[in-house]
Amino acid sequence: MENKGWDEFEIGAMLRTFDGSVDNIAGTKQEDRSYSENSSYRAxxxxxxxxxxxxxxxxxxxxxxxxxxxxxxxxxxxxxxxxxxxxxxxxxxxxxxxxxxxxxxxxxxxxxxxxxxxxxxxxxxxxxxx
Amino acid sequence: MSEMKKIKNLKEFSTSADRFEGANLLCPGCAHSIIVREVLNATNDDLVLAASTGCLEVCTAVYPYTSWDASWIHIGFENGSTAVAGAETMYKALKTKGRLKQPDRTPKFVAFGGDGASYDIGFQWISGCMERNHDMMYVVLDNEVYANTGGQRSSSTPIGSSATTTPAGSISYGEKINKKDMMGIMGAHHIPYAAQVAPNKWKDMVKKIQKGFATEGAVFINAVSPCTTEWKFDPKDTMHIADLATDTLVFPLYEIIDGRQYNITYRPKNVVPVEEYLAAQGRFKHLFKDQYKYLIKEWQERVDENWAYLQRREEAKV
Structure with a gap:
């Protein structure tokens, strides 16, 4: 993943925890979720x-x-x-x-x-x- | 979706799928994440979350990572509460106009803040949210100090605690002003529900959180959050300190309904002397020197008095 510098951010930047569309996270166990690279679960x-x-x-x-x-x-x-x-x-x-x-x-x-x-x-x- | 999640026992609770992730940068043994997990796991509904600046915010959103699996906003020190209140107002407006894309879903609005963001800096904003009675929950993670910036005293810091701006030494015994009675203040807002919780009493906590979610209107939750770094104890003892906090009645667990009805929800079978709570933490170490020993007696008297007051309020129902 390409990390942006502090002065390259857009205002109101958003990190997405999951790849693709997500429904019913509360009913999905961690191993079945499609975490994006921005989730600390990947860290x-x-x-x-x-x-x-x-x-x-x-x-x-x-x-x-x-x-x-x-x-x-x-x-x-x-x-x-x-x-x-x-x-x-x-x-x-x-x-x-x-x-x-x-x-x-x-x-x-x-x-x-x-x-x-x-x-x-x-x-x-x-x-x-x- | 809008049904209350059934949590009868811990085994049932453990089937929850966490919406808070590990590899956040909170200290090992931090109670913040324990409280956050207990709050988030109390419901299966969608969540709209915010955190005011503090340990929780800076540690769970370190670029390029986020530890939240629900919509969460990173916002200023003072306005976590109003950001959520704004989202809630918009939700209500869209609902009235019939423009919600998924009208059958019932999101819950929760703001988290540390004691610095709640007792001091965001106080006016929270007061506004409570006064306007937004359908939201505000959770204070009360670690009695500005832990994120290096342990400065906040208005939640109790008497005798050594903080970096109120250091204890040969002249001073540390913080000299008593802790702000936030629960009393929130009770005086006559909000539908206010409660004090502790992470070690998970069942009491989940019960209160669910009650809060079911309540229409503003809900205030004050959660004691033992801080291994600033309270100066070993990370493994987090739950032991929380046990002491509730069993010595330094943090009595109770709820206030409509600002009038007090209910004490936990009465320890054996009340532990406050001395043990103080002795377990490095921030009160100096109180055991001869010159400051009288403060321990004062502590005990203050805690006893507060407990008697709560019981009187509970009985009087006023």
Whole structure:
């Protein structure tokens, strides 16, 4: 995409989020939408992250707390089930881990370069004190 | 389309298709986007949105990107509310003339503003919108400081908070003026519906937003938005701070109907001492020094007094 300079803008410039005509966005899931190059959905903030959440499906109860409290629309939930994490948009704030009610938590933060499978294999067991 | 979206529980809510996108430039752990998502997901109707200048506006519309999947306008610091009011007036006029292309669709008009844009700079404009009773909703994302420009105090900043223009030190304890009672002021406009909400109480929030959308006339929503950068806490603690804000009654959740009927919608089972709320945030750190400790006691008294006042108003129904 060709970026315009500050003095090349037209007054009242408009960015279109979608390509083509759009109807019923509220009923269309993100993967079915035709995002244009101007939607930040196409962008990535993955390089902001120092730590990343890792999702362990075995302990998840699909309560959806992480979905509702994720500030970056990065928790992917489909058909009332937690599916995974959108790593392009996650900034690694760790809110999802804090609000996760399971014991042990089904989401934990690890260093950005940690290997997901290794971490899931050595997931902490139930914390009896809680 | 005009039917109210059914949201009985969180699982049902999670089937919503978000109309707000990630990869915006809000800080990690910012509560603004949590509030925006809860507001937008409360309806399936079309949306006409505006944001007054503030963190939300500058972070969600950084050229060449936009994070909004609905019609949204980037406008001045003061006039987010009037831009939406204008769109609403035009919609009404076209409807009366029968010139709407899709008359069966019922768009909702929502303006967002930070506390700087609402409590200070856009105050007159909001007051006008509320007085003219436009069929719109104004949502304040109240983080009690001008966070976008570097943390200057706003008229929403509470006593004792250290902001960059009211820094705490050996002479001053920070902000000396109490927070403006915006809810009371909006109640005095006798608008059909005003409510205070918090992102951690998503169900209460969605209920109030839906009530607001169903209301014909102006709706004012004040949402507490913990700011990790200016309140100085760890990004992961956003929801914990919001919990403390509602459970200490620093941000009581209530609604005002027609400016008269107060309803308290959340009564914490265990009221937490205000001290815990203050201790969790870096902006109140200095209050725990010996010379300023008396302020914590004053804080508690102020919060208790406000809670008693709200209960009296609720009971008296006047």
């Amino acid at each position: 990535s903030v993955a390089d902001w992250r120092l730590i990343k959440p890792v999702f362990n499906k075995d302990y998840c109860i699909d309560c959806q707390f992480c979905w509702v409290y994720c500030p970056d629309v990065s928790i992917v939930s489909r058909d009332k089930k937690m599916v995974g994490i959108d790593m392009d948009h996650c900034k690694g704030c760790g809110v999802c881990v804090e609000v996760c009610p399971t014991n042990p938590k089904s989401l934990l933060m690890f260093g950005e370069h940690a290997d997901e499978e290794t971490e899931i294999a050595q997931w902490p067991s139930k914390d009896e004190e809680k």
